[in-house]
Amino acid sequence: MTLPLRLLYVAVLQVILTSFITYFLITDEYRDLSEKNVVILENFLIEQKKQALKNYTSIALTSVNQAYDSPKKNSHQTAQEVVADTFNGLVYNGDDGYFFIYDELGNSIVHPKEPYRVGKNWWQLEDSNGEKIIQLLIKNAKNGGDFYRYNWLKPSEGQKVQKISYSIYMDKWDWMLGTGVYLDDVYQQLSNLQAQMDTHINYTKHIILIVAMSSIFFIFLFGIMVNLSHKKKADAKISELSQRVIDVQEEESRHISRELHDGITQILISIKYSLEATGLYLTKNQQEKPVTLKSAQENLAVAIQEVRRISHHMHPQILDELGLSEAIESIASDFSKRTKVPVQVNKPALRKLLPDFINTTLFRIVQEALTNIQKHAKAKSVLIALSVESDWLTLIIQDDGVGFDIARTQSKGIGLRNLAERVEHHRGKFTIKSSKMGTIITVKIPTASFVNHFNESTIHSDKNDNNNER
Template sequence: MQLKQKIVALAILPLLLAIAVIGALVLTHAQRLGEQQELLIETSIIASKKAELKNYVELGLSAVAPLYASGRDDAVTQQQVLSILLGLDYGSDGYFFVYDGKGRNLMHPRQPELIGRDLVNMTNPHWVQAIQALLLSARSGDGFQRYQWEKPSSGQLTEKLAYVVMLERWDWMIGTGLYLDDVELATQQARAKVTENIRSTMWALAGVALVAVLLVSAAGLTLNVSEQRLADRKLQLLAQRIVSSQEEERSRVSRELHDGISQLLVSVKYRLELACHELESGRSQALETLRGGLARLGGAIAEVRRISHDLRPSLLDSFGLPAAIGQLAVEFEQRSGLLVEYRQSLDMPRLPDGESVALFRIVQEALANIARHSRAHRVSIALEQEGSTVQLRVRDDGVGFDIARIEQGRSSGIGLRNMRERVEHLGGRFTLSSTPGRTELMVSLPLPG
């Protein structure tokens, strides 16, 4: 993957992960809320059915109360009570039933085939002994019991809620029940609604994720294009600066060759030609003329050495950075007439080639700037080692300058910007401060290893 693709991927993947986590949390909370809603619906319907069943049972008891309160326990009275309860219907599936204390059915309006049968041990498909559970509930005083029973209107086993009470004197259990298929229907509808809401929420999150991914991709593409253009412009500027630096350096060398060595060599040529004429004419001053020509030839040789030294000092390769900077300081003092103080305290005489060349060029450019612009009288150069870093400090007592204006503009030679770039390329720190009477340049470079 290219760098821009990695950047876009690093932006999209956390976004998709965040949306996935949010989706999972929303799904979990929605399911939990759905379960709570189902429980609330079921609890509410069951509570209303319990109240309704109590009312039905109280109505049935009030209907048979005169006969039961009469104190008669004969079969005729009991049969009259059963007849009254048999006629108390409410809807196609609402009826009363009566069992004795041993679980024998005494009256059942919808299933007459059960009358007289002992059903205490009868079980439904879930192995629940419904009649026995009803008797226990009636005797405990709670009266409510859930079980499965055949629904008359459909003939199917259906969840049912019953309420039963005991007629203690006769040891009868009287009760009625309501089927709970409407509760299941209501909870199914609530469950379906929750599922629909979850589905719509997931689709909405998917849409948001798609839009977010498209926006991030578009923003990343735009940023990549913008950064690519900016990088191209920077590369063009860098290429222009490199070409300009090369041309400026060539111009400087050409100028020094033309104005220095060329003039000296022309002067030597004239001296030699003059000596030849003097020898031909037998003049005695020919030897003196030759000596003057040799002296000027020596000056030309010294100029060639100076230019060569500026391009690449031999001392830097032979004796290391401290000696090369020391020689540079001596030559600058002789050439400029400024007082130069140089001190160094390196533990290692030789630094790696990259660090040595960078520090030497920085000192060289700093001294050239001081000679051209500072109008200083004293220059201080310090080369020190502190732990695993080497520090270079160049200070002068000149008039100072505006650092921001100089760094924003274009300067000749290497320039302050190139100094800074040299140091940053090696992972070091470059600082520059300037006030009238004090300008200080400080470089700190880490030593490899």
């Protein structure tokens, strides 16, 4: 066997092994990550539902405190009727949010969505698992209030779905007051998230296979050319092919890593902020953080680190639906609502002016900058300015926060470095200036880097129009 053929077989084997290992490694990592994300999100959503039920119950009790706390004995029966009528009218979340009341013996007193239950005893009512639903709700209420999951008829859909209820005990009248929310929307959301992750996993697998097959194809192609040429030229060609294979693999690795950080990381970070906000809310109300909330925060921190290490991409749908200008205004508005920090947006109408790859780059920069401002800057105001002048597309993001050490931040994280690489890919300039007076991020992209995109699109559109006229 000639040396060129040996090198050819070695190169092919290397690509096959590398592709095989990469394929299964990334697939397994993605699967593990998606399962962790779903568990984290499920815990978070359930905790939100539980907190909402407590809030609804607290608000409802406040509305009947005057009747319930009445000291007049002769008004006892009247007060109960007033409270029952009040709870019959308390409805939230459309037809699915309501309050129900049973006495300590299991007699139904209030049930606005199933009035046929009122006046009857449901002490022995069981769910599909044989658990005594009313008994457990009364038990939880007498123990100081707790949550209970079971299947119950959802009014808006007319079928039984999983429900979580919170019940408390009204000692004065020996009443159990409860309310609940249905969890089908939570599991639908989790199912959608899992489906999206599966889609991206399959997409990544296809990319790996395409790259592997393309690499093998080019190796064989150049191998045949090498075998028909001189030995020295053959050696040079094989060396060049090896380098090209490495370049393709490295470029694909950078692409996957960059898209992962700019996509799903933002979702995880938003979940992290929501968990932190929930923790702060509990602390403010002098309530101890649930163990599940602490565990969710710890697992989320681990998941974020895993995401930074694995390649993945999530495309910003808001950019497709609204365009760049409206997308920036929308994310700025959400930021202001979340942080109470005003954001001034100066922008031209760019919905149809820029190609998708420029829109995505600028949107990601704004998204990453606002995330860092919320997390670190302690800013009181933010300015986002977008303009097109003098052959340059310019984006400026300025805040009046505490600033940061640019060199130290760039050495530790990949966020700013990835953004800079995106801008440089379009032959642009990415600069950051930071001091104790605030931070200014400036992005300048030459219009020449995307003007040909419009020329090619116009030519293609004109050809289609001409064909249609014919």
